[in-house]
Amino acid sequence: MTIRLTKTAKRAGCAAKQPPGYLLPLLERLPPITDPRVLVGSSTADDAAVYRLDDERALVTTTDFFTPIVDDPYQFGAVAAANALSDVYAMGGRPLTALNLVGFPAELDVEILAEILLGGAHKAAEAGIDLVGGHTIKSEEPIYGLAVTGIVQPDRIASNTGGRPGDRLVLTKPLGTGIITTAAKNDEDSRGAITEAIAVMSALNRSAAEAMDVVGIGEAGVHAATDVTGFGLLGHLRNIVRASSCGAVLERATIPVVEAAVAYVNAGIAPGGTHANHRFLADSVDWGRDVDKADQLLLCDAQTSGGLLIAVAPDRTDALVVALQERNTLAAAVVGELVADHPGRIAVRS
Ligand code: CO
Ligand code: CO
Numbered sequence: 001m002t003i004r005l006t007k008t009a010k011r012a013g014c015a016a017k018q019p020p021g022y023l024l025p026l027l028e029r030l031p032p033i034t035d036p037r038v039l040v041g042s043s044t045a046d047d048a049a050v051y052r053l054d055d056e057r058a059l060v061t062t063t064d065f066f067t068p069i070v071d072d073p074y075q076f077g078a079v080a081a082a083n084a085l086s087d088v089y090a091m092g093g094r095p096l097t098a099l100n101l102v103g104f105p106a107e108l109d110v111e112i113l114a115e116i117l118l119g120g121a122h123k124a125a126e127a128g129i130d131l132v133g134g135h136t137i138k139s140e141e142p143i144y145g146l147a148v149t150g151i152v153q154p155d156r157i158a159s160n161t162g163g164r165p166g167d168r169l170v171l172t173k174p175l176g177t178g179i180i181t182t183a184a185k186n187d188e189d190s191r192g193a194i195t196e197a198i199a200v201m202s203a204l205n206r207s208a209a210e211a212m213d214v215v216g217i218g219e220a221g222v223h224a225a226t227d228v229t230g231f232g233l234l235g236h237l238r239n240i241v242r243a244s245s246c247g248a249v250l251e252r253a254t255i256p257v258v259e260a261a262v263a264y265v266n267a268g269i270a271p272g273g274t275h276a277n278h279r280f281l282a283d284s285v286d287w288g289r290d291v292d293k294a295d296q297l298l299l300c301d302a303q304t305s306g307g308l309l310i311a312v313a314p315d316r317t318d319a320l321v322v323a324l325q326e327r328n329t330l331a332a333a334v335v336g337e338l339v340a341d342h343p344g345r346i347a348v349r350s
Contacts, residue, residue, distance in 0.1 A: 003108065003109070003112065004071045005068035005070065005071045005072070005073055005076055005112070005142065006068050006069070006070065006071050006181075006184070006185040007071075007185075008067075008068060008105070008108070008141055008142055009067035009068050009141040009142065010067075010141070011067060011271075011272070011273070012066070012067055012068060012069045012181055012182070012185060012271070012304075013066050013067070013068075013069030013079070013083075013178075013181060013201075013230075013302075013304035013305075016066045016067050016230075016273070017066075017229075017230035017231075017273060017302070019273070019276040019277075019280060020231050020235055020276075020277065020280045021280055027042055035051075037051055037052040037053075038050070038051055038052075039051065039052050039058055039154060039157065040091070040157065040159050044159060044160050044161050044239075044243040045160060045239040045242075045243065046091070046159050046160050046161075046226070046239075046243075047062060047086075047087035047088075047090040047091055047226055047227055048060045048061060048062035048087045048088055048090070048091045048093070048148075048150070049061050049062065050091060050093075050152060050154075050157055050159075052154050055154065056153065056154075057151055057152075057153070057154070058151070058152050058153070058154045058157070059149060059150070059151060060088050060091050060093035060148075060149070060150035060151060060152050061147070061148070061149055061150075062084070062087035062088060062147070062148050062150075063084065063101065063145065063146065063147040063148070064080070064083050064084040064086075064087060064145045064146065064229075065080065065084070065101045065143050065144060065145020065146070066080065066083075066143065066144070066145060066304070067141050067142060067143055068141075068142055069181050069201065069304050070181065070184070070194065070198055070201075071184075072115075072198075073112045073113075073115035073116045073119065074115045074116070074118060074119040075119060075198050075202065076116055076119065076142075076144065077115065077116040077117060077118060077119025077120040077121075077123070077144060078119035078120065078122065078123045078202045079119075079198065079201040079202045079304060079305055080116075080119075080120060080144045080145050080146070081098075081119070081120040081121075081123035081124055081127075081145075081146055082123050082201065082202050082203065082204050082205075082305045083145070083201070083229065083304055083305035084098065084145050084146035084147075084148050085098070085123070085124070085127050085146065085148055085204060085205070085206075086204075086205045086227040086229070086305060086308075087148070087227060088148050088150035089204070089205040089206055089208065089209035089227070089308065090158065090205065090209075090225050090226050090227040090308055091150075091152055091157055091158055091159065091225070092152055092156055092157055092158035092209060092212055092213065092217045092222070092225065093150040093151060093152035093157075093209070094150055094151055094152070094209070095127055095128075095129045095148050095149070095150040096129060096149050096150055096151055097129055097130060097131075097132045097148075097149050098124055098129060098130075098131050098132070098146040098147065098148040098149070099131070099132065099133050099134045099135070099146060099147045099148075100117065100120060100131055100133070100134025100135070100136070100144070100146060101134060101135060101143070101144070101145045101146060101147060102116075102117075102134060102135065102136040102137070102143065102144055103136070103137050103138070103139030103141070103142065103143030103144075104136065104137075104138065104139065104142055104143075105138070105139060105140060105141065105142065106138050108142065112142075113142075116142070116144050120144065120146065123202065123204070124146075126204060127204055127206055131146070155218060156213075156216075156217040156218055157217070158212060158217050158222055158223075158224060158225035158310070159224060159225075159243070160224055160226055160239050160240045160243035160244065161224065161243045161244055162223040162224040162244060162311070163223050163224040163240050163241070163243075163244030163246055163311040163338050164223055164244070164246065164311075164313075164338060165246050165247075165338050165339050165340040166313075166314050166337065166338065166339075167223050167224070167311040167312060167313060167314065167337060167338040168311070168312055168314055168317040168334050168336075168337050169237070169248065169250070169309060169310070169311055169334070169335050169336045169337060169338065170308075170309070170310045170312060170317065170320055170321065170324070170332065170333065170334055170335070171228070171233070171255065171256065171307055171308075171309055171310075171331055171333050171335050172205065172208040172211075172307035172308045172309075172310070172324055172329040172330065172331055172332060173200055173203065173205075173228070173256075173306050173307025173308075173329070173330045173331055174200060174256035174257050174258045174307075174330060174331050175228070175232075175233055175255065175256065175257045175258070175261065175298055175299070175301055175303060175306070176197070176257045176258035176260070176261025176262070176265075176298060176301060177197045177200055177201050177258065177261075177301070177303050177304055177305075177306065178232075178270070178271045178273065178274050178301040178302040178303055178304065179261040179264050179265050179269055179270050179271070179274065179297075179298070179301055180193045180194060180196075180197040180258060180260055180261050180264065181194065181197055181271075181304070182264075182269055182270060182271040183260075183264045183269045184197075186269070188264070188267075188269055189260075189264075191260040191263070193258060193259075193260030193261070193264075196258055196260070197258060199330075200258065200305075200306075200330060201304050201305040201306075202305070203305075203329075203330055205227060205307065205308050207324075207327035207328065207329050208307065208308040208310075208324060208327070208329050209308070210323075210327060211320060211323035211324045211326075211327055211329070212225060212308070212310060212320070214319075214323045215312065215316050215319050215320045215323055216316075220313060220316065221312060221313060221316050221320075222310055222311070222312050222313075222316075222320070223244075223311045223312065223313065224240050224243075224244060224310070224311040225308050225309065225310045225311065226239060226240060226308070226309050227305075227306060227307065227308050227309070228303050228306030228307055228308075228309050229302075229303050229304065229305065229306055230273060230302045230303070230304075231277055231302070232274065232277045232281075232299065232300040232301050232302055232303060233250075233255070233299050233300070233301075233303075233306075233309065234250075234277070234281050234284075234285055234299050234300050234346060234348075235277050235280070235281060235300065236309055237250070237309060237346055238281065238284050238285075238344075238346060240309070240311060240338075241338065241343070241344055241345070241346060242344045244311075244338065245343050245344070246338045246339060246340060246343055247338070247339045247340070247341050247342035247343050247344065247345050247346065247347070248336055248337070248338050248339065248345075248346045248347070249336050249337055249339055249346075249347045249348075249349065250299070250335055250336035250346060250347070250348045250349070251335060251336055251349050251350075252288070252291055252295055252299070252348055252349065252350050253350065254333055254334060254335045254336070255298075255299065255333065255335045256330075256331040256333045257298055261298060261301070262294070262298065265294045265297050265298055265301075266294045270297050270301065271301075271302055273302035274297055274300055274301045274302045275297070277300040277301075277302060278296060278297055278300040281300055281346075284344065284345055284346060285345070285346045285347075285348060286342075286345065286346070286347045286348070287348055288347070288348055288349045288350050289350075290350035291348050291349075291350050295350075296348075299348065307329070307330065307331060311338055314337075317334060320332075321334065
């Protein structure tokens with residue numbers, strides 16, 4: 001009998017993340033960051049830390065790991081690696097090396113682990129880097145991810161803090177993978193949408209980062225970026241608007257979604273992490289009159305290895321969309337804009 005990997009874990013992928021707001025009070029009790037060479041630390045809820053080496057170069061360091069999001073071990077490895085690498089791309093960086101982070105139950109066949117590692121190694125190779133080591137422990141549930149080291153120019157960092165009123169918001173992958181993977185895990189994926197969800201989740205954000213680089217990160221181009229993962233589109237946008245002291249307006253009709261997710265969420269399927277995001281965001285989001293509960297959950301859906309959400313100067317928006325399309329990103333959608341009104345808050349229109 002083949003083991004269904006998602007049945008070995010209670011929670012899956014980025015939906016296994018602790019809810020937003022959980023960690024903040026704990027981080028506040030830790031000593032502050034004191035090294036002035038730390039250009040990006042934990043205070044702005046950014047995707048990765050950035051450490052200045054010299055005028056030309058800064059290191060980008062990040063880690064991500066989680067429990068099985070799909071049943072196939074090779075695909076799980078590929079998705080987890082793409083997800084971990086994504087945080088380097090979201091900062092405008094380029095990965096250099098990565099380490100495997102592994103937890104594996106003693107009672108599971110070690111061949112499963114071999115497949116997970118192979119999926120991760122092939123994804124790293126696609127990103128143009130090597131996996132140079134790692135650490136493995138025995139655990140109750142399988143866990144896999146990477147610690148990634150990358151590089152970025154210190155004056156070309158796409159952090160959460162640089163967004164400005166007027167910036168257009170561009171999304172590079174469709175939403176809905178949390179809902180679809182939950183349907184699959186619960187044997188409710190009647191449309192067989194898991195294949196498309198895996199394609200979405202295992203796609204590297206490398207080409208999206210290259211498109212940002214073409215347009216230019218800084219004053220005249222891309223002002224801020226993040227990747228959409230466990231906190232959902234709105235949760236990660238909330239991090240940008242708070243760090244950038246502006247508000248945002250989204251147009252639901254322009255937001256790309258994997259189609260099956262709409263049907264599933266209307267049938268009441270959504271991961272616990274998505275509901276937790278929706279509750280957490282209640283104070284920060286003004287839902288338009290016609291944005292129903294299903295749409296609200298979609299915009300809060302806990303994504304695993306989602307696309308980049310990019311804030312770009314209005315007159316460079318077309319150039320960014322073209323650069324994304326030329327690189328065949330899964331989406332290149334202008335979904336809204338940053339505004340001076342209601343700082344820290346997001347308005348969603350139908
Ligand atoms: Co991230
Ligand atoms: Co992350």
